[in-house]
Amino acid sequence: MRYLLKISLILALSSSFTQAGEPIEDAFVNSGISITGGALAPAAAILDPILQQQLTASPQFNLLEIRDLDDPLMQDDAEVAVASLLGIDVDEDPSNNFDGSNLFEVTPESLDDSGEPLVLFGSGSIIAGELSAGPADLQIPGGGSLPGVLLQLTIEPGGTGAISPSIPASIPVELFDAIPAPFPFDGFPFNYDTMTQVLEFVGIVVDTDLDGDGILDAFSVEFSLSFVSCELVYPDLTGSPFRRGDFGGDGTIDLSDSINMLDYLFTGGAGPGCMDSTDIDDNGLVDIADAVLLLGYLFTGGAPPATPFDTCGEDSTIDPLECLIPHQGC
The missing domain is CATH 1.10.1330.10 (Dockerin domain)
Structure with a gap:
């Protein structure tokens, strides 16, 4: 689950596959992220704003469409399936991505030749507002995926918002190597170049071996995701x-x-x-x-x-x- 902090999630709920151009009104977009545990927990005050900025600036968003949903309040449904999709902001205005009504369009690369989602989470259910589905491989922007993800969300009645429990993951060191050191660590007397140097300064060290080669190369972390409602639409693939x-x-x-x-x-x-x-x-x-x-x-x-x-x-x-x-x- 090394890429989990690079993505944002949109959760779309519908009773069946949606035709091209037909908006799905009951949807959620991941609007917030916060570190709740793991080796990175002591640096949450530094990292949370950085991760939030990455989330809001992302050119793509992960979409999840719940199929065969019977309860319009999204509180109880014994059998649902969840499609993993990618999407883009239709109006290209990042300022309203999380205002509760923004429209996102599913990208063609997350669909097969017939227009169906490439990835589908099975064995899903919503019980007393608690959604659980999977595990399955969740698509992420850039062509990668998160293997074996178990989706869990607490959905507010009516679908106005949702929040995830703490999600365990690991973040590779190279991700923080690519993040510039924030103020005041980028200037005198620190003069650090990367976020990795900042983490070392505050006493946080790698504690996870991601690739199993016996070398610690990642930080353990637990985090929670919050959501607000949005809309999404499937693309017209006919042309x-x-x-x-x-x-x-x-x-x-x-x-x-x-x-x-x-x-x-x-x-x-x-x-x-x-x-x-x-x-x-x-x-x-x-x-x-x-x-x-x-x-x-x-x-x-x-x-x-x-x-x-x-x-x-x-x-x-x-x-x-x-x-x-x-x-x-x-």
Whole structure:
């Protein structure tokens, strides 16, 4: 559970899978974090503000959707399942992420090709407001996961908020190596560079061997998470039909598409109406490699763009790119 302090959690509750664009109103977003025990407990006054800042500044949030929920007060339900998802702030305004009504959108990378969640916690229940589900591997931003997580929350009647019990975890030393020393430790007379140095100064030492190699490399910790209500929505994964490589969307693929692609990437030129058409190798990214691949196909016998290419179609893979404007002839 080494990454648990890097994430924020959103808990969404619904009776069934939600269609794209349909908001889920009963949801929670992790709004607070506090250290309650472990080796790091003596440094809670220093660390809590730092961890809170990381939580509020995160570009992604972990979403949990409870399926088959029957009780609208979220207090008693003998059988539920919980999907682990990732999400982003829709309005991109961090100031209202935790105001009780902000909207988050599920990211495509946490869904399979059919739009279903990749990770599902089974054997869940809510008894007298106490939610328990799992264990399962909880997704976290950046493509990682927390193995064997048992979800536990105390939910307020009506779902206005929730809080977790103390959660045991371990934080690797390198995480604190990457955090700059806070004031006043960053100046005279300390002149420390990292949070690890600050922890050593206050007498906190590593006490956990994360990788089992016999070397202590992490700090034990227990912490509690608090939540407020929010809303979330699933993305529309259908998009508009297009031909990959047709940057201009005019129904033809030629040198002008490569030139316009390079102009867009490097000189601030106009972007395509369909970003998927520019992702030549269908890896979810648009960069110079795509322009090179298209030029290779056009002039040196290189491999053709990924499908859809010969005919119009929709993107067969899930990625962050969108196709907002259908191509001519599609």
